[in-house]
Amino acid sequence: MLPAGMDPRTPVLVGAGQVVHRTGEPGLPGPVQLAAESLRRAGADSGSGDRLLRSADLVAGIAPVSRPYGDLGALVAAELGASPKRTLQSARFGGDAPQRMVNTVAQAIADGRCEVALLAGAESVASWNVATRTGATLDWPEQSEGVAPSEIIGSDRGPNSEMETAAGMWGPVYFYALMESALRGRLGLSEAAHRERIGGLWSRLSAVAARNPYAWQPVARSVADLVTPSAANRMVSTPYPKLLVANLSVDLGAGLVLCSAAAADAAGVPREKWVFPHGGATATDEWFVTERADMAASPAIAAAGRAALGAAGIGIDDVAHIDLYSCFPVAVQVAAEALGLPIDDPARPLSLTGGLSFAGGPGNNYTTHAIATLAGLLREDAESYGLATALGWYITKHGVGVYSGKPPARLFRAVEAEVPAARRVTAPGYTGAVTVEAYTVVYRKGPAPDHADEPEAVVVSGLDPTGARTLLRVSDLETITTFVDADPIGTSAEITAPGTLTLHADRPAR
Numbered sequence: 019m020l021p022a023g024m025d026p027r028t029p030v031l032v033g034a035g036q037v038v039h040r041t042g043e044p045g046l047p048g049p050v051q052l053a054a055e056s057l058r059r060a061g062a063d064s065g066s067g068d069r070l071l072r073s074a075d076l077v078a079g080i081a082p083v084s085r086p087y088g089d090l091g092a093l094v095a096a097e098l099g100a101s102p103k104r105t106l107q108s109a110r111f112g113g114d115a116p117q118r119m120v121n122t123v124a125q126a127i128a129d130g131r132c133e134v135a136l137l138a139g140a141e142s143v144a145s146w147n148v149a150t151r152t153g154a155t156l157d158w159p160e161q162s163e164g165v166a167p168s169e170i171i172g173s174d175r176g177p178n179s180e181m182e183t184a185a186g187m188w189g190p191v192y193f194y195a196l197m198e199s200a201l202r203g204r205l206g207l208s209e210a211a212h213r214e215r216i217g218g219l220w221s222r223l224s225a226v227a228a229r230n231p232y233a234w235q236p237v238a239r240s241v242a243d244l245v246t247p248s249a250a251n252r253m254v255s256t257p258y259p260k261l262l263v264a265n266l267s268v269d270l271g272a273g274l275v276l277c278s279a280a281a282a283d284a285a286g287v288p289r290e291k292w293v294f295p296h297g298g299a300t301a302t303d304e305w306f307v308t309e310r311a312d313m314a315a316s317p318a319i320a321a322a323g324r325a326a327l328g329a330a331g332i333g334i335d336d337v338a339h340i341d342l343y344s345c346f347p348v349a350v351q352v353a354a355e356a357l358g359l360p361i362d363d364p365a366r367p368l369s370l371t372g373g374l375s376f377a378g379g380p381g382n383n384y385t386t387h388a389i390a391t392l393a394g395l396l397r398e399d400a401e402s403y404g405l406a407t408a409l410g411w412y413i414t415k416h417g418v419g420v421y422s423g424k425p426p427a428r429l430f431r432a433v434e435a436e437v438p439a440a441r442r443v444t445a446p447g448y449t450g451a452v453t454v455e456a457y458t459v460v461y462r463k464g465p466a467p468d469h470a471d472e473p474e475a476v477v478v479s480g481l482d483p484t485g486a487r488t489l490l491r492v493s494d495l496e497t498i499t500t501f502v503d504a505d506p507i508g509t510s511a512e513i514t515a516p517g518t519l520t521l522h523a524d525r526p527a528r
Contacts, residue, residue: 019283021425026280029124029430031293031421033070033275034390035059036232038378040269041144048158049082052140052271053090054097060136060273060390066285070275071098073285076132078106078123079167080115080139083266083381084146085158088165094138104132108139108382109172112410113343114300115139116385117417121298121432122171123276128430133281139383140271147267177411179306181446185477185491191263192458193307193412194346195255196477200456201314201348202257203507213257216347217241219361219368220262220375223344227372232387234268234378253471256459256502264345264379272386274393293393296403297329297420301435307412308479308487311440313456314348318416319356319407321435326418331427332403334358337420339395339404340366341388344373353407370395370406382410389419396423445486449513452480452488454506454521459498476501478519480511492519 020026035056039047047055061071077100079090087093091105106122108115119137126132142158149156178187187193202212221241227233243251244261251259277285282292301318304310327333334357342353350368354361361368370391371377374384385408392404400423408417456479461471475493478501482488490513492498497519500506512520 025429027128027130028279029127030279030282031276032282032287032291033060033064034393035273036390037271038232046145048142049140050093050159053094053138056271056273057138060275064275064287070134070285072100074100074134074136075103076135077102078119078137080383081108081110084142087161089167104168106169107167109174112172112415113382114408114410114415114417115382117408117419118300124295124430125432127278134277138273139386141380142269143267144269181489185489191255194348195258195458196456197313198348213245217245220244223369223373224376226369227376230372233372235376253461264374266379268378268380270378270380272390293396294426296426297326299325299433299435300417301437303414304441308489311442316352316356316413317440318437319353321437322416322418323357325433325435326420330420337405338402341370341406342368343407343409344369443486445488448488452511454509455479455481459501473498
């Protein structure tokens with residue numbers, strides 16, 4: 019019997035499973051194998067075994083990057099003996115995918131278009147790297163080209179503007195490093211104070227990972243370990259050495275079983291296993307980083323947070339368990355600021371898993387692990403609330419979910435939050451006077467055996483006298499050395515030609 023007054027279409031999360039395959043363990047499992055295993059564990063976790071797995075009428079796959087598949091859900095369903103009416107897959111790139119997919123699936127359940135849904139993702143980059151290094155054969159399923167799911171969820175729009183591409187900003191670490199510098203400038207922190215801030219944040223995350231049985235690197239690390247460059251912790255792009263960036267080289271899988279309250283009751287899932295989505299919202303920031311009014315702020319996270327918390331009828335102070343998407347330190351700091359959270363509250367750590375550096379950064383699928391971990395906590399603390407955020411591209415695409423072990427007051431409704439415009443004019447190719455807003459020194463990996471850091475270029479964001487932003491990449495050694503040896507944020511400078519910057523003499527000492 020359902021609880022009195024509960025709508026039978028109420029979405030409920032009844033099973034959560036995670037799997038980690040560590041380097042050195044037997045086998046080289048692929049993403050299909052890991053995703054299917056995570057769902058088997060989710061089925062066992064629900065208490066219904068494979069009953070709900072086999073009866074699923076929808077299977078949702080988080081697109082893997084280690085082996086792209088047109089329809090991961092179809093391959094996983096075949097592994098589990100399920101015959102879904104529909105399969106969904108997330109857009110090829112975007113860590114917002116898991117929460118966006120939960121919102122989509124929960125809405126389908128609430129609308130009566132689905133009774134039992136499976137959601138899973140996995141990455142096998144570590145196994146791929148081992149096979150590449152050793153020549154081992156990977157026995158991973160193939161899928162014909164042209165195979166497609168019933169629906170793709172999310173946006174496949176490219177992440178870079180022409181100005182950003184011209185400056186060599188081709189990957190996440192460089193964008194996040196530049197945004198980290200912009201945040202430091204806005205906060206008015208010295209480099210030493212800022213290193214202590216982000217090192218402390220990441221050290222606290224590593225302590226969480228040390229308690230997580232599914233973490234890729236379950237080792238607590240000190241601030242000094244994290245911020246001090248070494249052969250094992252080479253500089254990548256200032257202020258980030260390797261241990262402050264997301265770790266994609268993992269073998270991890272996570273899966274969730276969601277269904278209607280009626281289906282959960284019919285399957286005999288014990289009531290103490292039920293966890294309810296109370297609010298789910300998505301939002302998008304100004305698409306290109308350099309076109310944002312503030313490169314180190316997220317109006318979209320603030321809007322999605324308000325919408326998800328509002329749907330749950332609570333405020334952020336009512337949330338006991340929190341996981342903020344933690345690919346790089348700036349992402350956590352920006353999200354915390356947007357949601358009104360301190361970054362150093364010992365009573366409410368900002369990660370439940372240990373984050374993407376230590377728990378692991380399995381491509382698009384990290385937040386599925388966060389939600390699975392959150393489900394376990396909410397079963398133990400059923401009257402409390404938990405919140406998870408998901409993030410895609412460069413603090414661009416967002417999802418926020420609010421969950422609890424107690425039933426919601428109203429039927430679930432996914433929300434696309436309205437985001438106030440916050441756009442800055444850009445000036446590609448500009449020459450003339452600028453103020454240095456932010457910068458990052460980009461390093462190349464040095465030669466073996468010690469791979470010593472070698473600065474390759476500095477990417478500078480400058481504001482012209484009208485406030486328009488320009489971005490340039492400077493490769494001459496003298497200028498790079500100046501940025502390494504001093505702290506030019508806030509300094510006036512002159513762009514005399516593309517790729518040429520002259521700093522004025524009033525730059526502050528490091």
